[in-house]
Amino acid sequence: MLTLFIDGERLDVRSGSLLTAALAKSSNPAARRSVSGEARAPFCGMGICQECRIQVDGVRRLACQTPCREGMQVERLP
Amino acid sequence: MKPVADVLVVGAGIIGASCAAALAARGCRVRVLDAGLPGASGAGMGHLVVMDDDPAELTLSARSLALWRELVPQLPAAADYRNCGTLWLARDAAELDLIEAKRQRLDAQGVANQPLNAAATAAAEPALTALAGSLEVPGDGLLYAPVVAAWLLQRSPLIEFQRARVSTVEGTRVRLDDGRWLTADAVVLAAGLQAATLCPDLPLVPKKGHLLITDRYPEQVRHQLVEIGYGASAHASSGASVAFNVQPRLTGQLLIGSSRQFERPDRDVEPAVVGQLLRRALDFLPGLAHTSLIRGWTGQRAASPDGLPLIGAHPDQPGLWLAVGHEGLGVTTAPATAEAIAAGIFGEQPGFHVEPFAPDRFMNAPRSQAC
Numbered sequence: 001m002l003t004l005f006i007d008g009e010r011l012d013v014r015s016g017s018l019l020t021a022a023l024a025k026s027s028n029p030a031a032r033r034s035v036s037g038e039a040r041a042p043f044c045g046m047g048i049c050q051e052c053r054i055q056v057d058g059v060r061r062l063a064c065q066t067p068c069r070e071g072m073q074v075e076r077l078p
Numbered sequence: 079m080k081p082v083a084d085v086l087v088v089g090a091g092i093i094g095a096s097c098a099a100a101l102a103a104r105g106c107r108v109r110v111l112d113a114g115l116p117g118a119s120g121a122g123m124g125h126l127v128v129m130d131d132d133p134a135e136l137t138l139s140a141r142s143l144a145l146w147r148e149l150v151p152q153l154p155a156a157a158d159y160r161n162c163g164t165l166w167l168a169r170d171a172a173e174l175d176l177i178e179a180k181r182q183r184l185d186a187q188g189v190a191n192q193p194l195n196a197a198a199t200a201a202a203e204p205a206l207t208a209l210a211g212s213l214e215v216p217g218d219g220l221l222y223a224p225v226v227a228a229w230l231l232q233r234s235p236l237i238e239f240q241r242a243r244v245s246t247v248e249g250t251r252v253r254l255d256d257g258r259w260l261t262a263d264a265v266v267l268a269a270g271l272q273a274a275t276l277c278p279d280l281p282l283v284p285k286k287g288h289l290l291i292t293d294r295y296p297e298q299v300r301h302q303l304v305e306i307g308y309g310a311s312a313h314a315s316s317g318a319s320v321a322f323n324v325q326p327r328l329t330g331q332l333l334i335g336s337s338r339q340f341e342r343p344d345r346d347v348e349p350a351v352v353g354q355l356l357r358r359a360l361d362f363l364p365g366l367a368h369t370s371l372i373r374g375w376t377g378q379r380a381a382s383p384d385g386l387p388l389i390g391a392h393p394d395q396p397g398l399w400l401a402v403g404h405e406g407l408g409v410t411t412a413p414a415t416a417e418a419i420a421a422g423i424f425g426e427q428p429g430f431h432v433e434p435f436a437p438d439r440f441m442n443a444p445r446s447q448a449c
Contacts, residue, residue, distance in 0.1 A: 053370070
C-alpha cells in the first residue's frame with residue numbers, strides 16, 4: 001500500500017495503482033472542470049482523450065498515465 | 079438582376095457563409111449547400127490579420143478587418159472574438175528592417191501600428207525570449223470561425239441551409255449527388271479546395287498545415303505572436319516550412335503554428351513537423367517547455383498560383399461566381415470577399431480594388447466545356 005493526497009484528501013491505494021484508481025476511490029471522481037464548468041473525469045483510460053488532465057506535484061499529467069507514488073500531491077484543475 | 083434574386087452558395091465555410099449573409103442582407107433568397115467535408119475554416123487559427131506582402135492583399139485584408147470590426151458588437155459569445163492585436167517579432171537587425179518596411183506599408187494604408195523596441199517588446203510580452211524589437215498591430219484579432227459561419231447562416235430567414243453534396247456546377251445550376259438539379263439566378267462557388275473537383279480549370283493546390291493546442295493555463299501571452307520572417311519562412315515555394323505563430327485563446331490555451339507543405343494532401347499529423355513547430359516555438363517562448371499539449375491536427379489551405387484568392391465572375395460561365403483560393407487568409411478576408419461577390423452579382427463596383435482577384439487572370443481562354 002502507499003499513501004497520496006488529492007486536494008489534501010488522504011488516500012491509501014495498492015502499490016502499482018494508477019492515479020485514475022485513486023481518483024475513483026476519492027470523495028470526488030472528477031479530475032478537472034471544463035471551460036463551461038462541467039466536471040470531467042477519466043474516460044478513455046489510455047492517454048488519448050485528455051479528459052483526466054490533473055496537476056501532479058506541480059506538473060500537468062494525465063491521471064490514466066500516471067502511476068501512484070508514495071507522498072504524491074495531486075490537485076484537481078479549476 | 080431582378081430585385082429579389084435566388085442564389086445558390088456551394089460551401090458553408092466562413093467564405094460561403096459570409097457571401098450568403100451579404101446576399102441575404104440585400105434581399106436575396108439564398109440556399110447554402112454543404113457536404114460536411116473537412117475544410118479550412120474549421121482547421122485554421124481564426125486569426126484576423128492585416129497582411130501586406132502584396133498591395134492587393136493589403137487592401138483586401140484591411141477592408142475586411144474594417145468590416146469584421148463592424149460585425150463584432152453583434153457576434154455571439156461563443157464566437158470567442160478577441161481584439162488581441164498581432165505582435166510581429168524581429169530577432170536581429172535584418173528583421174528590424176523588415177519591421178520598418180512593414181510599418182511604412184501599413185502607414186500608407188492607414189492601418190494603425192506601433193513599433194516597439196527591445197525593452198518595450200519584453201514589457202509587452204514577458205514570456206518571449208530577448209528580441210530585437212517588434213511591431214504591434216492593435217486592430218488585429220481572433221475568433222472561432224466555425225461558430226461564426228454557423229451564426230451567419232442562422233441570422234437571416236432568407237438563408238436556407240441544406241446538407242448536400244454537389245457533384246456538378248454548370249453556370250447558374252448545380253447537380254446534387256442524388257441526381258437532382260437546382261437552378262438559381264446566380265451560383266457562388268465557395269467550396270475551398272473542393273471547388274477544384276467541381277471546376278477542374280480552377281488552379282487550386284492544397285497546402286497542408288499543422289496546428290497544436292495546449293492545456294489551459296493562466297495567461298502567458300496577450301497578443302497573437304508571429305515572427306516577422308513569417309513570409310520568408312511560411313511561403314517557401316516548395317518543401318515543408320515552419321514559422322513561429324502562437325495565438326492566445328480566451329480559454330487560456332495557446333494555439334501553436336504554423337507549417338506549410340505542398341503535395342501532402344493527407345490529414346496525417348506528422349511527428350517530424352510537430353517537432354519542427356515545437357522547436358521553433360521554444361526558440362521564442364522558452365517557458366513552453368513546461369506546457370502540456372492536448373491535441374494536434376492538420377488542415378489543407380486552398381492556394382492559388384499567385385497566393386491571391388479568386389473573387390469574381392467565372393470568365394466563361396455567366397452566372398457562376400467564384401470565391402475560392404484564400405489559402406491561409408480566408409477568415410480574415412471573408413467579409414470583403416462577400417462584399418465583392420454581392421456587388422458583382424448586383425452589377426456594382428465594390429468599395430475596394432478587386433481587379434487583382436479576377437479569376438480570368440488564370441482562366442482567360444474561353445472554354446466550351448462546362449465546369
